[in-house]
Amino acid sequence: MKFERLNLNRREVLKAAAAVGVTSSLGLSGCSEAEPQQQAPVLQGAIGKDGQRVPPWSNWSGNQVSEPNERLVPRDTDELSGMIAKAKQGIRLVGAGHSFSPLVPTNESLMSLAYFNGITHIDKAAKQFEVAANTFLASAGEPLWQEGLSLINMPDINTQTFGGAIATSTHGTGATLGSMSTNVIGMSLVNGQGEVVHCSQDNNTELFQAARNNIGALGAVTGMKIQAKDKYYLQETSWMMDLQEGLEQAEALRDKHRHFELYALPHADYIMGITLDEVDEQALSQPQESSGDAYETFKTLSKVIDAVPFMKRFIINAGASTVSKEMRSGRNYEVFGNIRDIRFNEMEYSVPAEYGVKCLTEILDIIKKQNINVIFPIEVRYIKGDDIWLSPFYQRDSCAISCHNFHDKDYKKYFAAIEPIFLKYDGRPHWGKIHSLTAKEQSARYPKFDEFLRVRAAMDPRALFANAHIKNVLGLS
Ligand SMILES: Cc1cc2nc3c(=O)[nH]c(=O)nc-3n(C[C@H](O)[C@H](O)[C@H](O)COP(=O)(O)OP(=O)(O)OC[C@H]3O[C@@H](n4cnc5c(N)ncnc54)[C@H](O)[C@@H]3O)c2cc1C
Numbered sequence: 001m002k003f004e005r006l007n008l009n010r011r012e013v014l015k016a017a018a019a020v021g022v023t024s025s026l027g028l029s030g031c032s033e034a035e036p037q038q039q040a041p042v043l044q045g046a047i048g049k050d051g052q053r054v055p056p057w058s059n060w061s062g063n064q065v066s067e068p069n070e071r072l073v074p075r076d077t078d079e080l081s082g083m084i085a086k087a088k089q090g091i092r093l094v095g096a097g098h099s100f101s102p103l104v105p106t107n108e109s110l111m112s113l114a115y116f117n118g119i120t121h122i123d124k125a126a127k128q129f130e131v132a133a134n135t136f137l138a139s140a141g142e143p144l145w146q147e148g149l150s151l152i153n154m155p156d157i158n159t160q161t162f163g164g165a166i167a168t169s170t171h172g173t174g175a176t177l178g179s180m181s182t183n184v185i186g187m188s189l190v191n192g193q194g195e196v197v198h199c200s201q202d203n204n205t206e207l208f209q210a211a212r213n214n215i216g217a218l219g220a221v222t223g224m225k226i227q228a229k230d231k232y233y234l235q236e237t238s239w240m241m242d243l244q245e246g247l248e249q250a251e252a253l254r255d256k257h258r259h260f261e262l263y264a265l266p267h268a269d270y271i272m273g274i275t276l277d278e279v280d281e282q283a284l285s286q287p288q289e290s291s292g293d294a295y296e297t298f299k300t301l302s303k304v305i306d307a308v309p310f311m312k313r314f315i316i317n318a319g320a321s322t323v324s325k326e327m328r329s330g331r332n333y334e335v336f337g338n339i340r341d342i343r344f345n346e347m348e349y350s351v352p353a354e355y356g357v358k359c360l361t362e363i364l365d366i367i368k369k370q371n372i373n374v375i376f377p378i379e380v381r382y383i384k385g386d387d388i389w390l391s392p393f394y395q396r397d398s399c400a401i402s403c404h405n406f407h408d409k410d411y412k413k414y415f416a417a418i419e420p421i422f423l424k425y426d427g428r429p430h431w432g433k434i435h436s437l438t439a440k441e442q443s444a445r446y447p448k449f450d451e452f453l454r455v456r457a458a459m460d461p462r463a464l465f466a467n468a469h470i471k472n473v474l475g476l477s
Contacts (some may be wrong), residue, residue: 043056043065043067044056045067046067046068046069046107048069048070049069049070054067054068054069054070054071055071056068057094057097057104057105057110058097059098059099059100059104060096060097060098060343061100061343061345061407062343062407063100063345063407064100064101064102064104064105065105066104066105066106066107066110067107068107068109068110069089069109070089070108070109070110071111071112072091072109072111072112073112073114073115074111074113074115075115076115077190077222080113080190080194080220080222081194081195082194083111084190084191084192084193084219084220085193085194086194087109089108089109090106090108090109090464090465090467091106091108091110091111091220091464092105092106092110092111092465092467093112093113093216093221093465094110094111095160095163095164095167096136096159096160096164098157098159098160098164098432099164099431099433100345100346100347100432100433101434101435101469102467102469103167103168103431103467103469105468108467111220112134113132113134113163113220114134115134116132116133116135116163116222117132117134117135118131118132118135118139119131119132119135119139119140120132122143122147124147124149127149127227127228127229127230128225128226128227128228129149129225129226129228130223130224130226131162131223131226132162132222132223133161133163133220133223135161135162136158136161137154137155137159137160137161137162137165137337138158138159138337140162140333141158142333145231145333148230148231149228149229149230149231150228150230150232150332150333151180151183151226151228151333152177152183152227152228152229153172153173153177153178153180153183153336154172154180154333154336154337155170155171155172155180155336156172156337156338157337157338157340158333158336158337159340162180162224162226163221163224164432165180166180166181166184166187166212166213166214167213167431167432168213168432169212169213169388169390169391169392169393169430169431170432171381171383171400172259172336173259173260173381173383173400174258174259174260174382174383175254175260175382175383175384175397176258177258177259177383177384178383178384178385178386178393179386179391179393181212181213181386181388182212182384182386182388183226184212184224184227185200185201185225185226186200186201186203186208187199187200187208187211187212187223187224187225188221188224189207189211189218189219189220189221189459190219190220191219191459192219192459192460192461192462192465193461196222197219197459206451206455207455207459209387209388209389209451210389210390210451210455210456212388213388213390213391213431214390215390215431215470215473217456217460217465217466217474218455218456218459218460218465219459219460231331231332232278232332233278233279233280233281233283233284233329234276234278234279234329234331234336235277235284235327235328235329236275236328236335237275237276237325237326237327238272238274238326238327239272239273239323239324239325240270240271240320240324241270241271241272242269243264243268243270243364246262246264246270246272246273247271247357247360249273250262251357253275254353257275257276257277258276258277258278259274259275259276259277260273260275260382261274261380261381261382262379263377263378263379263380264360264364264378264380265316265320265375265377266316266367266368266375266376266377267312267313267367267368268313268316268317268320269313269320270316270321270323272323272377276335279329283329284329285327285329296341296342298375298376298377299342299406301315301316301319301375302375302376302406302409306373312375316375343406343407344376344404344406345404345434346402346403346404346433347403347404347415347418347419347433347434348400348401348402348403348429348430349392349401349419349422349428349429349435350383350392350393350398350401350427350428351398351399351401351422351427352396352397352398352425352426353382353396353397353399355399355425356382356399356401357399358425359401359421359422359425359427360378360380360401362421363378363401363403363421364378366417366418367414367417367418372413372414372417373413373414374403374409376403376405376406377404378401378402378403378404379401379402379404380399380400380402381400381402382397382399383398383399385397385398389446389448389451389452390446390448390449392428392429394428394446394447394448395447398428400430401422402430403418411434415434419435419436423441428445431473437473438472438475439472439473439474439475442474452474453474453475456474463476
């Protein structure tokens with residue numbers, strides 16, 4: 001999400017709200033008709049083997065929590081292999097905990113590969129590098145740049161680990177660009193028997209097709225080799241359009257730019273377009289004054305609207321009409337990486353690229369029709385099809401539509417209303433985001449689902465790496 005680009009700051013939103021006469025009656029700290037805020041359960045932590053409490057775990061947004069009875073942090077591959085070989089209970093790997101779906105929660109062993117960290121080798125000639133699995137995406141930009149290289153594409157934050165990002169086919173946007181998993185050319189894992197296994201395009205190829213979207217079900221990924229490209233600068237342009245104009249232009253803009261995405265404003269008549277293209281260093285635009293934390297602005301706007309929900313369309317339109325065109329540029333990894341301080345929950349489905357605009361239009365319609373209490377913009381991105389067995393982009397160029405609500409707002413009614421629309425358009429959910437599909441529906445979406453299950457059974461015959469959610473989405477008993 002890129003609301004920092006929205007030149008909608010708190011002052012302007014309040015100005016817009018004042019213009020319609022609502023601010024005087026508001027205590028913006030909270031009197032509202034909104035649903036009660038969700039209370040996170042208070043977890044004590046399970047009692048571990050040594051009689052001490054084990055720290056409970058929570059993901060980034062707080063919608064997933066668990067009480068593992070053990071935390072494992074192996075220091076190297078030998079120790080990791082030993083822990084897995086001797087394991088008497090389930091193990092779930094955790095990266096940065098940025099998944100919204102229950103991929104990580106366990107009340108057994110929670111394992112972090114925190115010591116498996118850093119870029120271990122750079123091959124400048126081949127434009128490839130090797131990275132330990134728990135390295136944060138943010139740590140790769142600078143060292144690669146110093147060697148004249150960069151990642152081919154990135155998601156809109158950089159606080160995931162490589163291991164976690166690859167496990168769920170994490171992606172950015174760009175019709176000619178695949179997910180991060182498509183740039184992986186080799187991987188090393190420790191399987192459920194504690195054995196080290198390598199795979200690549202030429203070696204152990206079935207495992208390679210499964211491992212590049214493994215949802216943590218094949219074993220512990222210790223490192224990977226990634227194809228990069230020559231370092232590059234990006235120029236980003238964002239601007240607000242009339243909704244109809246934006247929907248009509250979406251595919252042409254997608255085809256014209258290296259990266260293109262849309263942010264549609266629920267209940268409103270505006271849509272924001274963002275393009276990113278490579279530029280020479282000499283063409284970098286002058287830095288602009290920051291437009292402030294737009295997430296915070298939207299949070300404020302949300303409180304205004306909670307108090308006068310019948311005015312939401314008017315208020316959002318008034319705010320959106322103040323947004324001006326913005327440009328910024330710089331090293332690609334600085335432009336891609338956004339800071340996310342305001343937490344949210346998210347559902348994302350990928351539909352065939354040609355259905356993207358239609359699907360988005362139906363979602364916007366149902367939000368209006370059912371008067372769903374959401375103002376969080378909907379993000380629309382394009383991703384090139386690939387050949388990875390459980391990739392949401394398997395054999396089809398895709399349009400990923402991401403719907404969010406603030407972490408303290410109820411997302412269930414919203415997501416329940418829109419999920420049937422995604423399914424109607426043959427959508428495949430992001431494995432790391434909220435969805436309700438079980439193995440029955442997932443298997444119908446992935447032609448190579450059974451092949452994945454076969455590789456999983458060979459890698460982890462004791463199903464050590466399967467928590468309740470993995471059993472549910474893969475159909476394991
Ligand atoms: C603010 C925010 C923005 C986001 N933006 C995007 C985006 O732009 N594009 C996008 O596609 N997604 C996005 N996501 C989703 C996120 O990229 C994925 O959920 C990703 O999988 C999270 O990586 P992580 O390191 O946090 O892993 P976790 O969430 O901790 O784990 C994810 C999965 O990886 C497994 N895993 C982790 N490490 C290992 C390992 N070493 N070996 C084996 N398995 C492992 C875990 O068991 C789990 O199944 C976003 C999420 C948030 C919270």
